[in-house]
Amino acid sequence: MSDLRSLYQELILDHGKSPRNFGKLADANRRASGNNPLCGDKLTLYLRVEDDVVRDVRFEGSGCAISTASASMLTQAIKGRTTQAVAALFDRFHALVTGGESTSGADAPELGKLEVFAGVREFPVRVKCATLVWHTLVHALEHDGGEVTTE
Amino acid sequence: MKDASVNAATPAAFDVERIRDEFPVLNTTMRGKPLVYLDSAVSAQKPRRVIETLRNFYEKEYANIHRGVYELSERATARYEAARETARRFLNAASTREIVFVRGTTEAINLVAATHGRANLEKGDEILISAMEHHSNIVPWQLLCEERGLALRVAPIDDRGELIVEEFEKCLSPRTRIVALVHVSNALGTINPVRELTRQAHRCGAVVLLDGAQAAPHLPIDVRDLDCDFYAFSSHKVFGPTGVGVLYARESLLEALPPYQSGGEMIESVSFEKSTYRDIPERFEAGTPNIAGTIGLGAALDWMTELGHDAIATHEAELLAHATAALEAIPEVRLIGTARHKAGVLSFVLEGVHPHDAGTILDHEGIAVRVGHHCAQPVMERFGVPATIRASLSVYNTREDVDALVAGIAQVLRVFRG
Ligand SMILES: Cc1ncc(COP(=O)(O)O)c(C=O)c1O
Numbered sequence: 201m202s203d204l205r206s207l208y209q210e211l212i213l214d215h216g217k218s219p220r221n222f223g224k225l226a227d228a229n230r231r232a233s234g235n236n237p238l239c240g241d242k243l244t245l246y247l248r249v250e251d252d253v254v255r256d257v258r259f260e261g262s263g264c265a266i267s268t269a270s271a272s273m274l275t276q277a278i279k280g281r282t283t284q285a286v287a288a289l290f291d292r293f294h295a296l297v298t299g300g301e302s303t304s305g306a307d308a309p310e311l312g313k314l315e316v317f318a319g320v321r322e323f324p325v326r327v328k329c330a331t332l333v334w335h336t337l338v339h340a341l342e343h344d345g346g347e348v349t350t351e
Numbered sequence: 352m353k354d355a356s357v358n359a360a361t362p363a364a365f366d367v368e369r370i371r372d373e374f375p376v377l378n379t380t381m382r383g384k385p386l387v388y389l390d391s392a393v394s395a396q397k398p399r400r401v402i403e404t405l406r407n408f409y410e411k412e413y414a415n416i417h418r419g420v421y422e423l424s425e426r427a428t429a430r431y432e433a434a435r436e437t438a439r440r441f442l443n444a445a446s447t448r449e450i451v452f453v454r455g456t457t458e459a460i461n462l463v464a465a466t467h468g469r470a471n472l473e474k475g476d477e478i479l480i481s482a483m484e485h486h487s488n489i490v491p492w493q494l495l496c497e498e499r500g501l502a503l504r505v506a507p508i509d510d511r512g513e514l515i516v517e518e519f520e521k522c523l524s525p526r527t528r529i530v531a532l533v534h535v536s537n538a539l540g541t542i543n544p545v546r547e548l549t550r551q552a553h554r555c556g557a558v559v560l561l562d563g564a565q566a567a568p569h570l571p572i573d574v575r576d577l578d579c580d581f582y583a584f585s586s587h588k589v590f591g592p593t594g595v596g597v598l599y600a601r602e603s604l605l606e607a608l609p610p611y612q613s614g615g616e617m618i619e620s621v622s623f624e625k626s627t628y629r630d631i632p633e634r635f636e637a638g639t640p641n642i643a644g645t646i647g648l649g650a651a652l653d654w655m656t657e658l659g660h661d662a663i664a665t666h667e668a669e670l671l672a673h674a675t676a677a678l679e680a681i682p683e684v685r686l687i688g689t690a691r692h693k694a695g696v697l698s699f700v701l702e703g704v705h706p707h708d709a710g711t712i713l714d715h716e717g718i719a720v721r722v723g724h725h726c727a728q729p730v731m732e733r734f735g736v737p738a739t740i741r742a743s744l745s746v747y748n749t750r751e752d753v754d755a756l757v758a759g760i761a762q763v764l765r766v767f768r769g
Contacts, residue, residue: 203715204711204712204715204766207711208708208712208766208767213766213767216708217703237724238723239705239706239707239722239723239737239738240706240707240723240724240731240737240738241707241737242737262737263705263707263737264705264706264707264708265704265705265708265767266707266708268705323711325711326707326711329707
């Protein structure tokens with residue numbers, strides 16, 4: 201039960217149930233979709249990026265609590281950041297959930313609330329749920345449009 | 352399924368604890384809790400009989416088959432061919448000439464599509480399947496349709512997950528050349544009235560393939576009574592090893608088919624100008640087959656036959672009734688697939704909880720269920736869910752397993768609904 205509680209923390213359950221920044225973004229200039237066919241998670245991320253800064257971000261879709269909470273908290277974590285800072289944040293997040301080493305420098309942004317996803321590393325099959333939205337984000341920033349899939 | 356009352360004739364010899372003792376894995380623990388294995392529709396666990404057969408074969412009787420002039424090879428060949436006879440009896444086929452060993456249900460269907468399909472269907476012809484097929488009984492036909500300019504038609508299902516028989520009839524036409532249907536649905540548990548459907552398809556001149564992957568572990572199968580042309584099932588779902596399965600094919604049809612894979616074992620003579628092929632069924636078994644697996648399959652089928660299909664069906668029907676009632680009593684549960692004739696599959700969703708989250712929490716309780724689309728995405732779409740949680744019952748499951756599932760669901764709801 202203890203690692204279960206560390207996976208399903210209150211904050212994750214809360215964002216899973218009531219995702220923030222949920223819905224389309226009318227003036228988006230970047231978007232991408234993510235799909236995890238194994239468990240049926242699907243989401244679309246909308247961004248407005250100006251002068252290399254994420255001015256606004258929203259998402260829609262359906263998925264498990266982990267993927268929904270991850271998307272919801274991502275929108276809060278990246279708003280107002282430069283695309284470079286966003287990439288460094290992903291690197292840290294990835295290291296957090298896989299139990300690996302982050303290669304981003306000391307000037308990379310702090311994970312802050314995203315630390316709550318640390319419990320995911322005890323559940324290898326759920327790592328994809330937590331990272332789906334991040335891979336989608338990278339795709340939106342680099343390619344704009346299209347879909348990423350976990351398989 | 353046979354009426355449960357026939358069980359009166361076979362006295363209360365069924366002892367689930369004795370059966371469980373034959374499955375070593377069922378006495379193990381997962382995450383510190385006794386394993387509750389409710390995923391037999393994905394793959395069944397193996398009884399000691401099968402494990403010992405494989406071990407014995409490799410220790411004492413192993414050789415390649417149909418080749419050696421020495422005794423060891425003769426013995427291996429005899430064991431392999433004995434498994435063919437066992438499979439024939441299991442299906443009540445007329446002859447072992449109608450039993451082709453393949454890799455599994457998937458390969459069996461691909462074989463029929465690649466040989467019978469390619470040889471007999473032409474532009475404008477139609478293939479009819481149902482809306483509850485496993486991907487392996489959709490995609491091979493789709494590819495054939497693309498290649499040959501055929502039309503794939505799909506007979507719809509109703510809200511209970513039953514095939515709508517009148518609609519099925521309407522989908523049949525003189526252009527229907529192949530009807531490919533699942534005998535028991537893996538995603539919904541529905542038992543299709545395949546005997547009647549086969550009769551209708553034959554009236555239109557179509558040949559009928561039945562996907563028996565989920566039927567073989569639960570129901571007695573009689574291909575002559577069903578009168579189907581092809582029947583496929585997988586060893587690993589009937590308590591046998593992975594990597595082997597059976598394609599039954601009506602002798603007259605099989606004889607007319609062109610080769611599938613080619614190479615050694617399937618030829619009679621080879622020259623650079625022309626090769627001739629062996630008789631059926633060897634013509635369809637190119638290369639060194641899964642010898643040990645096939646012999647293991649024979650042991651598994653013997654084991655099932657000794658247990659008795661009626662005893663299996665009665666035990667599973669009781670368990671299914673218990674499980675259905677227990678799940679229906681939970682207000683947050685919505686069962687997906689409530690056909691009147693069902694095998695031991697309980698597909699469901701939990702209000703407010705994604706199946707994937709439920710699966711993780713159940714796993715934590717030592718309960719193995721499947722979550723996902725069960726290789727039947729069109730079924731998920733039909734019921735408007737991205738995925739389901741599926742508990743599947745087998746002959747070794749108990750009421751305690753079902754009760755553990757119910758307790759696990761309560762735990763899921765506690766985590767998610769506070
Ligand atoms: C109804 C049905 N058909 C076909 C298959 C494919 O069987 P295999 O993977 O053994 O080839 C399955 C397995 O899940 C099944 O449930």
